[in-house]
Amino acid sequence: MALIINEEQQMLKTSAAEFLKEKAPVAALRKLRDEKNQQGYDQALWQQMAEMGWASLVIPEQYGGLDFGYVGLGQLLEEMGRTLTASPMVSTGLVGAHAILLAGNAAQKERLLPAIGAGELIVTLAIDERRQHHPAKTTMSAVKQGNEYVLNGKKVFVLDGQVANQLIVVARTAGKAGDEAGLTMFLVDAQAQGIEIGHQQMMDSRNAATISFENVKAAEVLGQVDQGFEVLTQVLDIACIGISAEMLGTMCEAFERTVKYLKERKQFGVPIGSFQALQHRAALMYGEIEICKSMVIKALQAIDQNNPDLSRMASMTKAKIGETIRLVTNEAIQMFGGIGMTDDEEIGFFMKRARVAQVTFGDYNYHLDRYARLLGF
Amino acid sequence: METITQQDLDVFRAETRAWLEANCPESIRQTPKSMEDVFWGGSNPHYKSEDQKRWFERMRDRGWTTPMWPKAYGGGGLSKQQNKVLLEEMTRLNCQTPLFSFGISMLGPALLKFGNEAQKKEHLTAISRGEVWWCQGYSEPGAGSDLAGLQTRAEDMGDHYLVSGQKVWTSYAENADMIFCLVRTNPDAKKHTGISFLLIDMQSEGVSTRPIRLISGKSVFCETFFDNVKVPKENLVGELNAGWSIAKYLLTHERSMIGGIGDVRKEKPLFQMAIDAVGLDNGKLDDPVLRADIARWMIDQEGLMWTIERTTDEAKAGQPIGAKSSFFKYYYTEQNKLKYELLMALNGTEAAIWGDTYDEGKLARDFCRTKGNSIEGGTSEIQLNIISKHILGLG
Known part of the structure; x- marks a missing residue:
């Protein structure tokens, strides 16, 4: 396949560049920083992006998306990188949506993907636990109790974690730190009892959270238990x-x-x-x-x-x-x-x-x- | 322009495949061990084997020593797409290139663009047919990176030019029949505007050569001396004093050649050579520093190949390559030097063996030779100058 973008992708790139230059230049990020904005991004802007289909660009049509492909999404992200635009595009549009798309069952996809695409739902992945990223070394425990699991542990560097509605929590249901087997993804309401969210302003003026889990009840598994x-x-x-x-x-x-x-x-x-x-x-x-x-x-x-x-x-x-x-x-x-x-x-x-x-x-x-x-x- | 359909190409592919199967001798279906094993043509041709001769003659008769040149000049008259098919089919069978020459890779493209009809007819045909061995006379002892500072003089004597001076780094000058040269025809003009492009018969009186020994040992490089050599006027290519634009055009060709475009040779991946030489410990190379260096090199190498691919695709879509060939020349040669640093590291003390023959100390000698990669064809520093001036607009 030729290593160039097609006309449609180029049009998206050009219109995105124009939009971002006007609505979300570096000056906008500076303003968010100086206002000590706790949300970390401009909600109205995110709504506009969603209306243009940016949050649903790679979501299949059956879930209300545009199914435009990843080369197209890449053009958008590249333009957002040029203007340093802060938005939940990475946490939710890229990671949250994909976790649901790839691991979720039909009901989960129908419930969550259209809401993500509409810019109404922030879903972020809680995975890192230490200074270094290393998924297999996850230690956060999830112990089965009846039909539920009980989560205990701490997650760091959760992107947009301070404003997320739903968390996708990676926890260990079997095995030991370092094992690839035994990991499970859980969908957890960010307001659930036992969750404590510590907001952190990051170096790039965006926001992340440190989240501790104390006996948090999780009933909803995303994907397969132990095979996450x-x-x-x-x-x-x-x-x-x-x-x-x-x-x-x-x-x-x-x-x-x-x-x-x-x-x-x-x-x-x-x-x-x-x-x-x-x-x-x-x-x-x-x-x-x-x-x-x-x-x-x-x-x-x-x-x-x-x-x-x-x-x-x-x-x-x-x-x-x-x-x-x-x-x-x-x-x-x-x-x-x-x-x-x-x-x-x-x-x-x-x-x-x-x-x-x-x-x-x-x-x-x-x-x-x-x-x-x-x-x- | 005649359009070639996919169907036409499929037919061409089938015919080409069948012809190659029938005509490429078994012994020719392997990568040559060194440049000594390839066929260079010339007035005194030296064939490694009967098969090599047969293969060359068959390919020559089809015009496939120069597949894309016009048939009128001994070429194959193939389109770009057909040529790509031919190369793919030759790669599939691992067929050797039937004829190597600087005539094909360097002088030919310049003559096609700048030569007059008589020159094209005479020289291109002889190049396609492998009858003349050409060498290149560019650099001089006082003109390396500052090539335009060259001093070899060609004086207009009315019915001929009289050439005096010295060239250096003339590959295979000892074997060559002819040399294409940059000479100064107007000593009073600014240095870029007083240069002409001249073809000189190596048998002429007053031409002599001397081989150069390199840090890697014996080499194909020579010094070439011109002592009042008479050159016919019809051997001037292009306009008088307009040789610099031909030189620049040719250098771009040379760069993209050194830059590895079209290099399809297969060898074991570097990490595999490292595993063979160093071994694994718990599934990881038993030298963590070398492991990281090799991973990094491989990533850059694949990135370079993809960039060549992307640039080719962009060129097809109408974006000119321009000074990008300088980037490829720079990056490819720096990567090649680094590769040999890594090969030296993973072969340890064995890499330090020099021996009596080139083969005994091949790695050490090849390593030494790679140091020249970022000097020949324009140094890395010159390439960076070109990138900053012509691509980035820094003056």
């Missing part, structure tokens, strides 16, 4: 590729702003972009970004095509994009010089978003290791 790992892996692979598309947009925008600055900023009477020390570093970044672009579109196509090699592609993409966005945003600050250190200049927001996105769903080290493991070395 496999479908969770699929969900996370898609999540990694999706967030990589967003990160690609962020790095492209940061890089373009940096190159523009190199042409404008004068020292010693000439634009600093005339200095070879900076030119070569810019050229190196250009090349790495080209590689990233190819990986992202290849990986998005792989989701659309049900490629059996998706896990390896997801890990290599997340690893490479993570490393490159680190390079590009760090260099951006250096090349902007003193101005880059000021809060007035927007470039710093790009580095901060990069840092959070890098550790979301596993960082470079995790995915490099996973890539090697999947190849058998």
